[in-house]
Amino acid sequence: MTETDPKPPVSEGNEKAARGDKASPGKYVYDGRTPPINIFLHWCKACNICIAFCPKKVLEPDREGKPTLAHPEKCTQCAICWLHCPDFAITSNYK
Amino acid sequence: MTETDPKPPVSEGNEKAARGDKASPGKYVYDGRTPPINIFLHWCKACNICIAFCPKKVLEPDREGKPTLAHPEKCTQCAICWLHCPDFAITSNYK
Amino acid sequence: MTAANGKKHGKKEQTDRYEIRLSGSGGQGLILAGVILATAIGVGDGKNAVQTQSYGPEARGGASRADVVVSEQEIYYPKTMKLDLLLALTQEACDRYYPDMKEGGILVIDTSLVTQVPTKKYYGFPFVRLAREEIGHAMVANVIALGAIAELAGIVTKESLKEAVLERAPRGTEEKNEKALELGFKIAREAKRKA
Amino acid sequence: MTAANGKKHGKKEQTDRYEIRLSGSGGQGLILAGVILATAIGVGDGKNAVQTQSYGPEARGGASRADVVVSEQEIYYPKTMKLDLLLALTQEACDRYYPDMKEGGILVIDTSLVTQVPTKKYYGFPFVRLAREEIGHAMVANVIALGAIAELAGIVTKESLKEAVLERAPRGTEEKNEKALELGFKIAREAKRKA
Amino acid sequence: MKRSGIGKARLLQGNEACVRGALYAGVEFFAGYPITPSTEVAEAMARELPRNGGKFIQMEDEIASIAAVIGASNAGCKAMTATSGPGYSLMQENIGYAYMTETPCVIINVQRGGPSTGLPTKIAQSDTMQARWGTHGDYTAIAVAPSTVKECFEETVRAFNLSERFRTPVTVLSDEVLGHMREMMVIPEKGELEVTERHKPDVPHEWYKHFEISPSFVSPMASFGEGYRYNVTGLTHDEDGFPTANPIEIKNKMEKLRFKIERFADEIHKIRMDMMDDAHFTVVSYGSVSRAARQAVTMARERRIKVGAIQLRTIWPFPDMKLREMFAGVRKVIVAELNMGQLVNEIKRVAPRHTEVFSLARYDGEVMTPHQILEKIREVIK
């Protein structure tokens, strides 16, 4: 537990970068209106995974522990939240 | 099948030698009367193993294929015959 | 072979049968409450008590339910038939189980969670709020409820219930549990007086 | 539902039922002989034939036995009841199965292996010796025996038997097998004449 | 699939005849694990299937065998296995899965003496009740029992037909003597016997319900890879195949499993009667005992005893009504079985009041002889 994070080659940072895609589509910038991600509260079970692992602290829990978009502007579309959501409750709006 | 016999360290030659027993009890010599080994014909199934593997060709098959002591004088009490008999049909007389 | 024919035929049996349901959602400690109640009645007061509960996906998900049947006599049918008392800690539980009540049965609800009560005759207490605010420990709402039920139904002695609660209380929480139970007795006593 | 009630009741059925046992020791090819015989009767002559045999440790060890039941009609009971013909290639087989014979049944033995015959009425042939000496192939003793049986029992046509033998003969041994069969016919014919 | 050796009289072993029957019925998949006295079925399948466009696999055990069979059946194959007592016991859990998932498959049980390892090379008919009650839970079983090599062929064909028609596992109860016996039979020409094909859905896949409750209770069955993408589960499920805890859906499912068979029991029953027209006494039997019974009855008729023989070719569902009718004029019934008395209990249950039921049970690993039955007939009619 004391050893350092071995930094696995995937699953962190921008997904496309992790895949080594050649064409880099440029950084995502929040347009101030469209939320970067959608959260289907009905499917969400408030497990806290998305909130805990969002590297930019975009998400914060509501009273029931479900994620709310507290800082949409910080989102980088890194995909960590939706790839880890066990309940398919997050999708991205970045087209 | 064409390669040479790897000579496993045991199971061939005099058993005691194979075990590396320090006290060598000297060579067995047939006294001309007591047969070196006993064959219980009733248990013998004529599988031919003892006959085929006796290094001294002491044994020969009878009409039914069961071993007879054709050359008792050649026996060295090497134990191969009785150790391999699947039917416990051979015991040694060498005390 | 055993013949249990001793009892007179036709005799009305189990007129003292009393059926309780504790209902709400998982995590509210209702199964434990049911076990405590049954223990108090059975081990403490020496009556018969049977506790049953719902298993299955239902149990893993949201809803939770514990039933207790009490009687001086042998309890034949172990499940509830018509409830003498229903404790409902969620709206869903209240809606679902209210029809299972006997006429004249006692309905006890948590006023902070059950907002639409299907009858006017009921006892309402804010168990969860009380637990948080008065005892400082949200987890003892079930114990406050137990205290209230004991007072209202009168099928268990307070001593036995206290003993049973304390036996099950995690170490270090004994005092809070005792306080919660007393609070339950008190609020119900007051409510009864008012009623 | 099928009703096989067509046949008249009380009619004596299977008066033509004929039961044969080929017995001896494992390795004498008796099961194969049984199969050949049944095939000849069934496929060749178009009668009904059932072949059964002994399984189990008995079968793996020394003894070997094949039974054939023959009839023009449906064969109800497939096992033998009372043998019409017994072929015994070992003393043990002869001792064991002689009591299963019908009165007046035909006993056929190998004279070189069966030395104590329990009756005076029997046909004896040195099958194994004949096979070795006349045909030059010890393995065809069973075929010589089949030939003899065919001649003695008259329940199979020679043509069918020949065909069945040749069908089963390993490639290259057809001639020897045919010779063996003919030898069987011949020795039995002679014996019958003498008897 | 190519088929070989049709239409010619040949000497066949009972076990081989099952294989021929299966090929005739269109078997495409066999998975099994060797066990005496059923092994010849697997061995013949290993020879025949690869030459006939089918698949043979020897699995690691009987549990895996029946599992693979059920898997293959869901993938669209007519599929079967063969085994004997110990293997049949091991298969029970997954046979239950086949009942629940309504998966057609055929299991040939070549019976030997039990319980346990028992008597591997000796005859018995002691898995009769197990064929009805062997796995846990409720269901309705189909089991058929041949008595001749020809019937081995026919009953295997019938087992496939019933299995495909009712979407249910079917057991063929053979036995050691029958399995190993060689007898003449002519393999029927194509078309001579009915061959039932699986009833396929004709609705678009969005409408398809794999476990639809139709009037006949038997629903059409799509296969994997045919575009229907249904779910199959051993949990009690709704018509779509999704697990349910709803009492009404549960009840519907259970009744479907039962009535899809019971409603058509008449068409499943198959009974052979010999000399029953005027019989006051009858010998009821099944499997290879029926042959001894026929012989015994013939012998008794020679002695002017009015006895007939009833052979049950369908054991399960049990022909309650049919037998009750047949017993109308029958005073005494002997039930001859190679076990300690199994089916006799069913007959006692269904026999009308005027009919006395006697058990003739043999359980020493030997066959039932005509004389033994004859003796019992004489004893009983006294």
Next chain:
Amino acid sequence: MKRSGIGKARLLQGNEACVRGALYAGVEFFAGYPITPSTEVAEAMARELPRNGGKFIQMEDEIASIAAVIGASNAGCKAMTATSGPGYSLMQENIGYAYMTETPCVIINVQRGGPSTGLPTKIAQSDTMQARWGTHGDYTAIAVAPSTVKECFEETVRAFNLSERFRTPVTVLSDEVLGHMREMMVIPEKGELEVTERHKPDVPHEWYKHFEISPSFVSPMASFGEGYRYNVTGLTHDEDGFPTANPIEIKNKMEKLRFKIERFADEIHKIRMDMMDDAHFTVVSYGSVSRAARQAVTMARERRIKVGAIQLRTIWPFPDMKLREMFAGVRKVIVAELNMGQLVNEIKRVAPRHTEVFSLARYDGEVMTPHQILEKIREVIK
């Protein structure tokens, strides 16, 4: 072995009561594999046995569990396992081995809905017939069925006693509701209930026959490591335990398996009657349904219906004679079961002519209610 918690009233789950009963009876070995709704038995055993000088092991599956239990029993331990439908099906082959080798052991089957995976958390009584006929071959089974938590305790003790006395596996048929229900019971003091110990041989080892055919048919049983060095095999064997193919020895063995139990059936039967003295109608039931039946009968008596209740605490061997006697004055019998009608067939078989038998079957995963039974009573008496 140390025993804890005796003599004090306590609230126990049915599954826990089985464990307490087993400890009371002297259980020394448990092997099992978790399965709903029996898992609490294994869990309590895992807690209790290591503290009470016993051995607990969780095996890789149910087949291995019953195998280990039989192994331990032959090594001298009172041994048991617990499971539910799918596991019970898997155990069948080795349960047959226990019958054949006359190895005492106890199997608790906490029933759930079937067939197959079915309804893991819902009640059923649908393994009733399987407990009699689940494994291949012939044998005589013992199965008992409690209806209360106290009876869970008592029937487990009795199962051990019967098992040790008759050298045979015994099944306790519990169910999901009973297993999970909590109820008051006082654990009896030592000596209050009879505890049967294994009958050990007292002859020198050369004289010892592990499968001796004695007058009672039950032979004394030595254990591994006690100097007797006997052979145990699932092949049909002679008195010494060596495989046999001799028809007489086979017959003797088979009859031993049967008569060692049937001859003492009277002592195995256990039936509770409520309000049967003057009853013209009766409700026969077992397991937790009996509680609803008693309630219903009480309710019917209030309506002056002369109905009584019969609870079978012994299911197998089936109490043919006893029931026939009890039915002497009974015109109509309702058999209430949580299955599609299993034991009702047995009752039909044994019911005297004047007694009509009706089935009240429920199979939707829910309990049988007193009202449902009451309704059936009213329907039937019309």
Next chain:
Amino acid sequence: MMEKIAHGSDVTHHYLRPKKKFPNVWCAGCGNGIVMGALIRSIDRLDLDKDNVAVVSGIGCSSRMPVYLDFNTLHTTHGRALAFATGVKIAKPNLTVIVITGDGDALAIGGNHFIHTCRRNINITTILIDNRIYGMTGGQFAPTTPGGSFATTAPYGNYEKQFDVVKLAIGAGASYVARGTVYHVQQLEKLIEAGIKKKGFSVVDVVSNCHTYYGRFNKEGDAVEMLSWMKKHAMPIEAVRKIPPEKMKGKFVTGLIHEHDATEFTHEYQMMVDRLAQKEAEK
């Protein structure tokens, strides 16, 4: 395609059952859902026709997965998924057969089918969700539960030894053996994808969290804590190969650990059939 995968929404709707039974039965935060996501994305990347994919499972929390997936799905009996799947694959070799199983399902009751399927090298991809416990039945120890851990049937600490799934699979002859975690989802996706592509038997051992039982009994916390533990202690095989063994203490290897080439079972069968046909033709 990449876009679609990255965004997930349409993938979800395409591969989950039309009558979606969501929220699913699993506990909040259970890794099973994460694996399901990785699976559908890998299938999507491979562009497989849904009609030609069969997903087979046994019994367990993990084995509930097929119910949600819009393929040909077979939810079988406990431990037997691989045997059923073998039947499916042999019957229709053109189907892509994927088995979802748990550590109890595959390695306890199903151990025999596991090793035999490895041995046969039949083209089935097995995703073994390894949460080191029997989740479905409420937390009994599994053959993978670490020694000393607590479980309802190991109330005094587990005294049994464990299988190393990877070693076992290799020992039994599997031709593709990989390990992933539910934290490292994208690695997992790729391991599954490569497993499906592999012509032969492939095992992807997925370290997952059952915080409800294993986590709770062993004070390993909730889903987040357990995923964090994976993040910390997983070591990709490429890295492992470069460091001295003592640095591996407390870590576990992930990635494609073993691969070899061997003829596939259904292919061998077909070759046998072809040889036979040729022989008959020659006659």
Next chain:
Amino acid sequence: MMEKIAHGSDVTHHYLRPKKKFPNVWCAGCGNGIVMGALIRSIDRLDLDKDNVAVVSGIGCSSRMPVYLDFNTLHTTHGRALAFATGVKIAKPNLTVIVITGDGDALAIGGNHFIHTCRRNINITTILIDNRIYGMTGGQFAPTTPGGSFATTAPYGNYEKQFDVVKLAIGAGASYVARGTVYHVQQLEKLIEAGIKKKGFSVVDVVSNCHTYYGRFNKEGDAVEMLSWMKKHAMPIEAVRKIPPEKMKGKFVTGLIHEHDATEFTHEYQMMVDRLAQKEAEK
């Protein structure tokens, strides 16, 4: 002692059943009898009390052995010997428990118990008579039957892959894995002896001959020819370690191939019980 072993006669009479059922059921020349001889001599060398030895087997020709042996003998159901033996051993840890099994019994139907017993490292010695066929049922292929070989269920040549027993046992965690042959009887005797001595699970894989089926179907001749083949192709591990791998072509390794130290199962259980007792005493 050495003398006695060498001469065999009194050993035979001491360890075979008083009511000897000889000649035994096996075919003339079957290796099972040779293994039985090696077993009793190794037990004799260890000077074990017959009353404290339990021999457990499954079903198969090989598994018939216990019937002849004057110990506590348990001839169980097919494939389950190790599970029964586990019960015996745990119930009475002081018994020396030996399991006799065949390649079908242990590795086909019994594979799961085999790997789990390896994993648990329970002190049982398993003698696996590996004749590469199902002998008892008349010659169907086993999971050890070489590819291309013929068997009644492989009439066109076996297209399945094989287990390497040694690799499988090691992969599953066995702490002692050896291989002998029925030709090299004295090596076998020693391997069995050391296996019994080992505190933990030990497997002795014995290459044996079923000339009746395997030999006949595959033109490998009678017992003598098959034993000669073993003589030629066995290579002791000590020698193997010295030669380059290519020299191993066509050969197979014999001797003690793997051994490691690990706590034994019944010992671990007892430690758990002792810890518990201590805790209760401390209260």
